Amino acid sequence: MSATDDPHLGTAEQEPLGPPPISPLRENWRYFLANRGAVIGLVVIALMVLTAIFAPLIAPHDPTAQFRDALLVPPAWTDKGRPEFLLGTDALGRDILSRLIFGARYSLAIGLVVVTLALVSGILVGLVAGYFGGWIDGLIMRVMDIILAFPSLLLALVLVAIIGPGLFNAMLAIAVVLQPHFARLTRGAVMAEKHREYVTSARVAGAGTLRLMLVTILPNCLGPLIVQATLSFSNAILDAAALGFLGMGAQPPTPEWGTMLAEAREFITSAWWVVTMPGIAILVTVLAINLIGDGLRDTLDPKLKRS
Amino acid sequence: MPLLEVRNLTVSFPTAAGRFDAVQGLDVSVDAGEVLAIVGESGSGKSVAMLAVMGLLPAIAGVTADAMRFDGRDLLRLTARERRNLSGREIAMIFQEPVASLNPCFTVGFQIEETLREHTGLSAADRRHRAIELLTQVGIPQPEERLASFPHQMSGGQCQRVMIAIATACTPRLLIADEPTTALDVTVQKQVLDLLLRLQAENGMALVLITHDMGVVAETADRVVVQYNGRKMEDSDVLTLFENPRSPYTRALLSALPENAKGGRLSTVSSFVPSAETAG
Amino acid sequence: MLRFILNRLLLIVPTFIGITLVAFLFIRLLPGDPVILMAGERGVSPERHAELMAQFGFDQPLLKQYADYVVGLLHGDFGYSFSTKKPVLSEFMARFPATLELALCAIVLATVLGVAAGILSAIRRGSWIDQATMGVALVGYSMPIFWWALLLIIFFSTTLGWTPVSGRISLTQFFPSVTGFMLIDSLLAGKPAAFWSAVHHLILPTIVLATIPLAVIARQTRSAMLEVLGEVYIMTAKSKGLAQRRVIWLHALRNALIPVVTTIGLQVSVLMGGAILTETIFSWPGIGKWMIDSISRRDYQVVQGGLLLIAAVVMVVNLTVDLLYGLINPRVRHR
Numbered sequence: 001m002s003a004t005d006d007p008h009l010g011t012a013e014q015e016p017l018g019p020p021p022i023s024p025l026r027e028n029w030r031y032f033l034a035n036r037g038a039v040i041g042l043v044v045i046a047l048m049v050l051t052a053i054f055a056p057l058i059a060p061h062d063p064t065a066q067f068r069d070a071l072l073v074p075p076a077w078t079d080k081g082r083p084e085f086l087l088g089t090d091a092l093g094r095d096i097l098s099r100l101i102f103g104a105r106y107s108l109a110i111g112l113v114v115v116t117l118a119l120v121s122g123i124l125v126g127l128v129a130g131y132f133g134g135w136i137d138g139l140i141m142r143v144m145d146i147i148l149a150f151p152s153l154l155l156a157l158v159l160v161a162i163i164g165p166g167l168f169n170a171m172l173a174i175a176v177v178l179q180p181h182f183a184r185l186t187r188g189a190v191m192a193e194k195h196r197e198y199v200t201s202a203r204v205a206g207a208g209t210l211r212l213m214l215v216t217i218l219p220n221c222l223g224p225l226i227v228q229a230t231l232s233f234s235n236a237i238l239d240a241a242a243l244g245f246l247g248m249g250a251q252p253p254t255p256e257w258g259t260m261l262a263e264a265r266e267f268i269t270s271a272w273w274v275v276t277m278p279g280i281a282i283l284v285t286v287l288a289i290n291l292i293g294d295g296l297r298d299t300l301d302p303k304l305k306r307s
Numbered sequence: 308m309p310l311l312e313v314r315n316l317t318v319s320f321p322t323a324a325g326r327f328d329a330v331q332g333l334d335v336s337v338d339a340g341e342v343l344a345i346v347g348e349s350g351s352g353k354s355v356a357m358l359a360v361m362g363l364l365p366a367i368a369g370v371t372a373d374a375m376r377f378d379g380r381d382l383l384r385l386t387a388r389e390r391r392n393l394s395g396r397e398i399a400m401i402f403q404e405p406v407a408s409l410n411p412c413f414t415v416g417f418q419i420e421e422t423l424r425e426h427t428g429l430s431a432a433d434r435r436h437r438a439i440e441l442l443t444q445v446g447i448p449q450p451e452e453r454l455a456s457f458p459h460q461m462s463g464g465q466c467q468r469v470m471i472a473i474a475t476a477c478t479p480r481l482l483i484a485d486e487p488t489t490a491l492d493v494t495v496q497k498q499v500l501d502l503l504l505r506l507q508a509e510n511g512m513a514l515v516l517i518t519h520d521m522g523v524v525a526e527t528a529d530r531v532v533v534q535y536n537g538r539k540m541e542d543s544d545v546l547t548l549f550e551n552p553r554s555p556y557t558r559a560l561l562s563a564l565p566e567n568a569k570g571g572r573l574s575t576v577s578s579f580v581p582s583a584e585t586a587g
Numbered sequence: 588m589l590r591f592i593l594n595r596l597l598l599i600v601p602t603f604i605g606i607t608l609v610a611f612l613f614i615r616l617l618p619g620d621p622v623i624l625m626a627g628e629r630g631v632s633p634e635r636h637a638e639l640m641a642q643f644g645f646d647q648p649l650l651k652q653y654a655d656y657v658v659g660l661l662h663g664d665f666g667y668s669f670s671t672k673k674p675v676l677s678e679f680m681a682r683f684p685a686t687l688e689l690a691l692c693a694i695v696l697a698t699v700l701g702v703a704a705g706i707l708s709a710i711r712r713g714s715w716i717d718q719a720t721m722g723v724a725l726v727g728y729s730m731p732i733f734w735w736a737l738l739l740i741i742f743f744s745t746t747l748g749w750t751p752v753s754g755r756i757s758l759t760q761f762f763p764s765v766t767g768f769m770l771i772d773s774l775l776a777g778k779p780a781a782f783w784s785a786v787h788h789l790i791l792p793t794i795v796l797a798t799i800p801l802a803v804i805a806r807q808t809r810s811a812m813l814e815v816l817g818e819v820y821i822m823t824a825k826s827k828g829l830a831q832r833r834v835i836w837l838h839a840l841r842n843a844l845i846p847v848v849t850t851i852g853l854q855v856s857v858l859m860g861g862a863i864l865t866e867t868i869f870s871w872p873g874i875g876k877w878m879i880d881s882i883s884r885r886d887y888q889v890v891q892g893g894l895l896l897i898a899a900v901v902m903v904v905n906l907t908v909d910l911l912y913g914l915i916n917p918r919v920r921h922r
Binding site for chain 3: 037142143145146148149150151152153154157158161162163164234238241242245246247248258261265268269272275276278279282283286287289290291294
Binding site: 408421 | 819822823828829917918921
């Protein structure tokens with residue numbers, strides 16, 4: 001077949017010589033906004049962040065203040081409810097709404113800290129493994145396999161048992177457990193990108209190893225990492241709440257949602273609101289983040305976008 | 308009466324930017340036993356039009372036509388059962404990507420015999436016999452053993468031969484071939500084309516060949532339809548087309564053939580593109 | 588195919604060694620003296636302390652300790668429980684059927700419902716059925732299951748009184764343990780009442796444990812089906828005049844199942860993690876609850892052994908799924 005049969009093929013099939021142009025941020029953003037669920041998720045999380053920042057201004061009461069005359073008061077809309085305790089009080093007479101508002105601070109901080117730790121360490125480990133290959137890669141990936149061989153919650157529990165219960169230790173443990181996902185993703189992307197022309201040309205142009213890894217290759221693997229970071233954010237919140245529920249995470253009287261549920265367990269027959277409210281808070285937060293994550297995946301994953 | 312008659316076919320897709328017409332007011336007719344080439348570049352709507360004939364477009368596609376008839380039967384008003392009786396038995400289609408056209412999870416034999424099971428009353432043993440016969444016909448060596456092969460164990464050319472075997476299993480009256488050689492090696496392209504033409508002649512079936520290769524057109528077709536941008540530019544027999552092309556687009560296509568190059572420079576069709584809007 | 592199997596087997600050897608290393612290091616990494624830690628508030632006399640240090644081998648050099656540990660493992664010695672004085676392995680074996688029974692019920696429920704929902708969503712893409720199913724799946728995927736368990740208890744046990752709150756079976760039912768599975772043993776003993784009691788006890792824990800895998804499987808099945816339905820070979824199948832049913836349930840599903848099987852395999856690890864929470868809430872006498880109890884009792888030999896055994900179970904299941912993947916994927920089976 002001669003090259004002139006289809007005049008457009010000639011130009012279309014040329015390999016790009018330089019790095020592909022930076023993804024048009026504005027177009028991605030518009031695509032993301034077209035996803036109704038993602039926008040709802042974004043709005044919920046924005047409200048959550050505002051709530052966390054302005055918690056002392058919004059909360060009607062001190063989250064640890066115990067109203068001795070108001071133990072287990074049901075929500076305000078029920079018969080025995082009292083208007084000053086909108087969502088009722090717990091067994092110690094603390095205002096549930098105020099505790100939930102302050103709890104937003106913990107959940108968002110947990111997500112942020114865990115994802116930052118896991119993302120940074122995972123990217124570094126993955127870059128090293130993917131870039132150098134050979135036995136370094138083999139060793140690193142076996143270690144990641146080992147971490148992934150354990151059920152994540154079990155490993156986090158055992159790690160907390162070693163370093164001691166508490167919110168920060170729980171976050172560390174969860175970060176360790178989530179980190180291999182980032183390492184694997186980064187490594188895979190680096191392996192795929194390493195031999196592309198633009199990397200070779202950057203190397204020929206004299207770019208150093210560190211510059212090649214961080215400036216040349218990394219930006220081209222960002223899409224899947226961002227999606228994974230969102231998923232990890234919600235996983236971190238769920239796992240931290242589970243650890244809190246099992247008594248290995250945040251300790252009472254911290255108004256962390258999982259810990260609140262642990263304290264509420266004995267009242268499932270008598271005071272449903274003590275049990276229901278923190279769970280709704282966790283569910284809504286995680287749901288909102290997952291909606292954003294789905295939206296980001298549809299936006300950033302070109303393979304799915306086409307379909 | 309033509310075997311396939313399509314009048315004023317329009318296919319549109321809803322997109323984020325509004326309605327997109329992939330095919331606009333196309334007229335095509337195919338007589339029994341004739342070879343018709345539909346020529347046009349990618350995105351000119353030639354494949355979409357034939358997918359509409361086969362009823363293979365997704366539900367979101369809007370298909371309208373004044374007439375779309377096969378052997379007098381209205382293709383737009385077929386019930387699902389009537390459509391199934393027609394597809395694979397009287398009209399068959401093969402696609403551009405031979406490897407992707409075959410199901411990777413089933414053997415070649417299974418995929419050939421499946422068509423026979425659907426449309427013929429043959430026994431299992433007869434189906435197997437016929438499948439071997441078909442593979443021999445399309446030029447696959449050691450057909451008995453090949454029946455148990457999976458598509459990934461065969462080359463692209465062999466997969467396309469298998470696809471041709473599947474399509475011609477029930478000796479259809481019309482075979483639509485959508486760029487059947489584009490994805491193949493140059494040496495294999497000619498063999499597959501010759502095979503299609505041989506089967507067309509032997510079975511007396513009509514062949515619609517979708518292509519962008521004017522060389523292929525010259526070698527194979529009785530008649531040519533030139534498509535551009537969803538519209539029909541030209542419809543004539545192959546001699547007239549090459550000697551006296553009517554539309555400027557066809558002239559541009561022809562002058563882009565290497566044989567017609569003058570002064571050591573190849574001309575390109577893209578130089579034609581702006582005037583297409585005014586001509587269309 | 589043989590090379591594929593050997594490859595997989597070889598790949599798990601270093602991982603397994605690594606797992607023994609993690610389990611081994613766990614006790615050694617505990618801050619402070621392990622014997623004093625395990626003794627906890629009861630305290631321990633200096634003589635008993637030295638005796639225990641020698642018994643556990645903590646007075647040996649680290650490398651020797653690890654060698655002894657591995658040799659012990661090879662002889663089936665996973666250590667002794669500090670609180671019950673029984674071998675960890677026999678304690679594990681006594682509890683494992685309870686977890687297995689629950690996990691099997693959950694994975695079957697999740698697979699059957701998840702695959703069905705995923706297929707339905709894919710073939711009705713964009714319809715209200717699709718949107719509702721995927722909405723529910725996303726909620727399930729985001730669910731804090733320990734809270735979900737409490738909600739179900741409030742509704743079905745406390746309010747409606749339909750299901751029991753805890754345990755595997757009513758305490759008034761007795762029958763010999765043969766397989767360790769209540770559902771099977773009760774039928775073997777010919778006691779339908781006991782069988783129904785076991786079923787009742789299983790319902791809520793199964794739902795709770797199945798929730799996240801169900802959501803994941805439904806989402807994965809849908810996207811796998813959508814991808815496959817866009818393939819050319821599906822067009823080929825339709826152009827052959829095959830019935831819609833055959834195109835979807837044979838040609839599309841057969842291909843979509845390949846990634847779905849992998850997903851189902853990955854859920855086993857999720858199930859083991861979920862079992863910790865589910866068993867704790869429903870007082871289910873399996874290994875998840877056993878691990879939590881042992882951690883809070885500071886019975887670290889049990890935690891060590893349990894960690895190793897659970898990881899081994901997960902690995903064996905993953906290996907099986909890998910081999911199954913090879914079996915259902917012709918591109919691996921017939922190279």
